[in-house]
Amino acid sequence: METNPAIRVDGLRQRYGDFEAVAGISFDVAPGELFALLGTNGAGKTTTLETLEGHRTVHEGTVRVLGHDPHRERRKVRPRMGIMLQDGGFFADLTVAETVEHWRGFTPSARDRDEAVALAGLAEKAGVRVRQLSGGQKRRLDLALALLGRPDVLFLDEPTSGMDPEARRATWDIVREVVAGGTAVLLTTHYLEEAEHLADRLAILHRGRIEASGTVADVVAGHGDRIDFRLPRRLQVAELPPLRGARADVRLEGGRAVASYALPSRGGEDPGLQAGLYELLRWADEEGVRLDGLRARSASLEDVFLRTAEGASR
Numbered sequence: 001m002e003t004n005p006a007i008r009v010d011g012l013r014q015r016y017g018d019f020e021a022v023a024g025i026s027f028d029v030a031p032g033e034l035f036a037l038l039g040t041n042g043a044g045k046t047t048t049l050e051t052l053e054g055h056r057t058v059h060e061g062t063v064r065v066l067g068h069d070p071h072r073e074r075r076k077v078r079p080r081m082g083i084m085l086q087d088g089g090f091f092a093d094l095t096v097a098e099t100v101e102h103w104r105g106f107t108p109s110a111r112d113r114d115e116a117v118a119l120a121g122l123a124e125k126a127g128v129r130v131r132q133l134s135g136g137q138k139r140r141l142d143l144a145l146a147l148l149g150r151p152d153v154l155f156l157d158e159p160t161s162g163m164d165p166e167a168r169r170a171t172w173d174i175v176r177e178v179v180a181g182g183t184a185v186l187l188t189t190h191y192l193e194e195a196e197h198l199a200d201r202l203a204i205l206h207r208g209r210i211e212a213s214g215t216v217a218d219v220v221a222g223h224g225d226r227i228d229f230r231l232p233r234r235l236q237v238a239e240l241p242p243l244r245g246a247r248a249d250v251r252l253e254g255g256r257a258v259a260s261y262a263l264p265s266r267g268g269e270d271p272g273l274q275a276g277l278y279e280l281l282r283w284a285d286e287e288g289v290r291l292d293g294l295r296a297r298s299a300s301l302e303d304v305f306l307r308t309a310e311g312a313s314r
């Protein structure tokens, strides 16, 4: 079994002219692990992915895929990589089966055609022309092609964009199976729920830098808990009590003002959310205030992501 990382990125910097799109990032992905690269628009995800796929020379730092430089030793690495691009660029007049057959022609040790079609859940569409597929079905065909050569390393660039929730879940199942089979997967996605479901570890990229990384639990840790409720009409936000020293913010949700507390994280044995909620409920009881739409929860990946995007991350 391979114990070295399947993907290793160490101090990578990439520039377009004077503009530094990737500003010194490091991470690695082990065989049988899924790593999600999340980021705001223009954060540098595609540039990183293209570098790992061997399409770009490295300006600074080191990048290795299966122990090789993916650009200089592309011929050694490419047959062991599966790449699912954002826009596959198929021949519109070929059927699904013909498309897979066409790709089998230049994929070493390719899966059987029908197996590949079935794997992506397209068996019923095997005889349908690519131009007649929906956006989500085209993404599945892309996935079938990326998996054709049983890759050791799989790059998934927003694999479920345009898919309905059912197709998305079916795709997650396929990806999980591939990871369980030992493939290292690097995923980019704008769906944070997708990262929460699939990622063993992840990094949040912002303006070319990794702002947070680790397991989902690592990344959300230290970002505190949340309490939200609809602001009672007769109250101003300033009249709400501080909870564990935190003041409420107000935002609009569906035209209604929602009061929101981000409780400070004190770690260890701190009863955080429970204690904050108790303070709030006691206050509401004493004041005779009804708290409609009350929600209490730990910070989510989305909270951390939005804070990162606002530049307010740690």
Ligand SMILES: Nc1ncnc2c1ncn2[C@@H]1O[C@H](COP(=O)(O)OP(=O)(O)OP(=O)(O)O)[C@@H](O)[C@H]1O
Residues within 6 Å of the ligand: 016, 019, 021, 039, 040, 041, 042, 043, 044, 045, 046, 047, 048
């Ligand atoms: N060929 C190029 N020439 C100049 N600048 C570029 C080029 N390609 C990308 N950039 C810039 O580099 C930065 C990173 O782009 P990149 O496409 O890697 O981001 P991304 O994280 O994939 O974004 P998105 O989520 O919007 O797809 C952006 O500011 C982008 O404008």
